[in-house]
Amino acid sequence: MTSSASILTRFCNISAASIGFWRVFGAAVIMLPFAIWAFRKENRSRIFSKGTVLSGLFLGIHFTTWCWGIQHTSIANACLFIGLQPLITPFIAHYMLGERLNKWEILAVIIAVLGTIWLTIHQFSASRSDIAGIGVTFISAIFCSTYFVLSRKYRPGHHIFVFSTEVFFIAAFVQAIAAVAIYGSIEIGNTKSILSLIGLVLLPTVGGHALVMYLLKYAKPQLISFSVPAQFTLATLMAYPLFKEVPPLWFYPGAALVLTGVILGIAKAEG
Numbered sequence: 001m002t003s004s005a006s007i008l009t010r011f012c013n014i015s016a017a018s019i020g021f022w023r024v025f026g027a028a029v030i031m032l033p034f035a036i037w038a039f040r041k042e043n044r045s046r047i048f049s050k051g052t053v054l055s056g057l058f059l060g061i062h063f064t065t066w067c068w069g070i071q072h073t074s075i076a077n078a079c080l081f082i083g084l085q086p087l088i089t090p091f092i093a094h095y096m097l098g099e100r101l102n103k104w105e106i107l108a109v110i111i112a113v114l115g116t117i118w119l120t121i122h123q124f125s126a127s128r129s130d131i132a133g134i135g136v137t138f139i140s141a142i143f144c145s146t147y148f149v150l151s152r153k154y155r156p157g158h159h160i161f162v163f164s165t166e167v168f169f170i171a172a173f174v175q176a177i178a179a180v181a182i183y184g185s186i187e188i189g190n191t192k193s194i195l196s197l198i199g200l201v202l203l204p205t206v207g208g209h210a211l212v213m214y215l216l217k218y219a220k221p222q223l224i225s226f227s228v229p230a231q232f233t234l235a236t237l238m239a240y241p242l243f244k245e246v247p248p249l250w251f252y253p254g255a256a257l258v259l260t261g262v263i264l265g266i267a268k269a270e271g
Contacts, residue, residue: 001208003234006079007242009070011196014187016071017179020063021172021186026201028168035165042159048166051154056170058147064175065140073133075239076247079232080255081137086228086262087112088145096149104268108261115257122250152216160214229262
């Protein structure tokens with residue numbers, strides 16, 4: 001599900017903040033009837049909680065920066081650098097949740113950093129136009145990792161429909177402000193953009209992020225972030241026939257190091 005996000009985003013001919021807004025707003029509207037049913041069943045008095053506001057804030061910033069990164073670099077670059085999430089997440093989880101770091105996770109970070117340095121040096125020499133997109137994508141990975149950890153912390157005790165719908169509405173509000181403040185309006189685009197937005201709502205948002213929030217009640221965020229390296233592989237393969245994007249030869253050793261670090265970090269994560 002999540003692997004479709006970068007492909008569908010590339011087909012949208014509108015601003016990054018508008019893409020992110022429609023993703024979460026559409027998903028929230030679809031899930032709203034189920035959320036109302038669950039909300040009444042829980043007999044709660046408050047609509048938004050501290051957890052949904054914080055999670056939605058970081059998800060909204062992540063989506064806007066993630067879409068911008070995809071628009072300013074190759075899909076392979078964007079998915080690889082957003083794929084550093086599993087290595088960022090344990091450090092944020094250690095700070096927020098007190099979850100332990102082990103020597104394997106530290107080693108995994110070192111391996112991935114070496115791969116990142118390799119890629120950055122070669123990317124800077126080959127095409128400096130991609131550096132901004134790569135940098136913003138990496139920042140987006142930090143915001144997404146924080147969103148994962150916050151969802152892990154605050155998701156228990158909430159029905160999945162209530163929690164995810166509230167998070168999506170907050171994220172939509174954040175991106176609506178960004179779209180109006182930066183671009184002057186929330187755009188919708190042409191027919192191709194509208195069809196792509198529908199796909200983004202149904203596949204990576206309702207089918208991907210809502211499922212992630214459900215699973216975070218039962219699994220550590222490091223394990224859930226395993227979907228990220230899978231996303232890199234599938235999206236890179238899809239980008240070749242759709243957009244004729246073929247990574248240069250120097251890309252593969254760096255990508256191999258990054259993915260080795262990611263997989264090692266996930267495999268050796270405690271708990």
